[in-house]
Amino acid sequence: MKDNKIYIILCFVSVIISFITHFGYISGYTKDVASNTTMRSQYDSGIYKYRILSKYMIVFVDNVLQKTPLNKMENNLSRITKFIDKDGQLSFYFSYFAINSIFLVLFATTFFKIMVLLEINPNKKYILAVTIVTCISLSLFQYVLVFYDYSSYFFNILIIYLFHKYLISNSKTILALMSLTVIIATFNRETAALSISYMIAFLFDSTEKRMSHSKFLVFPILSYVISYLVLRILFGFEDGLMNKVTLTLNLVSPLNLFGIFVFIFSVYMFYLFSNNRKATQKLNYLLIFSIPYLLVSFISGITFEIRLWVPVMINMFILLLFFNFKGLKE
16 A cells, blocks of 8 residues: 555544544533633643643634634534533634644654554554554543644654654754754643653663663753743743642542543553563653653643543553564564
8 A cells, every 4th residue: 555545544534533523522521711712711821831832823723713704603513612611712613623633644644654664564554554543542532622632642753753763864864853843842742751751761771771872862851851941931930840739639539540540551451462571671661761740640630631641652552562563573
């Protein structure tokens, strides 16, 4: 199957999935974020105020769609908007759909390219099927309506793709692009740090207890740290690390306990499908180097929002596929 045909299929599949999640399964969890005003009342404060890239994008798209008849329509689509937000506007809700659809398409195509680059399987139809199932799985957890999740997933795997391209080519241009992407990803969401956790876990040498050929990592690490600090200098250090502490709520709420269970069960399944010692070691390292993010999520996140665990799951999945297939070849 030709790559062009595969990319067209992935585009159609991604848009279909996104349409169903935005207009079929309506969020009963998220509320009061379907207009520019109500969105800003939540996302211009706390930890959210640092996630500026996708916020600016959705406002830009809404400004474009405001010029269309969308907000004058009275039908099932406008009913969806009012269900989520009594002050909601259809143009703004369509902006969520547009931004998330674009980044799901970009995620799908980049994920496919990573699988091909890492030679996970010689059969491209198999890789296509894995990519589609991955996209469907991501969308299961998007009952929280936000504008920065799919974009953060895309930037995460784009960094991972460029990381593997650099390992193959040792190109300074690729290294510069990777570092630039880390900066952009950090301005979108602080989970950009997890792509660095992936790199460290991938390179960590269990026999010598050190990372091999890792000096270049100083560039993406510095890119993240500098971007992280710049955002806090610009918008203030209040809530710079986390929002209010929710640990007690996470340990007593049935819904939040369910979210913790899903994370533990998902991690267990990754280990279950590991077919060699090397793959299991790499999963261990990834979890260890992701501990800062996981701790903040447990302490100040709402663990029922399973989307919190998705970036870690994506990284674990890529590591597992690579080292499982590498183990089979060896």
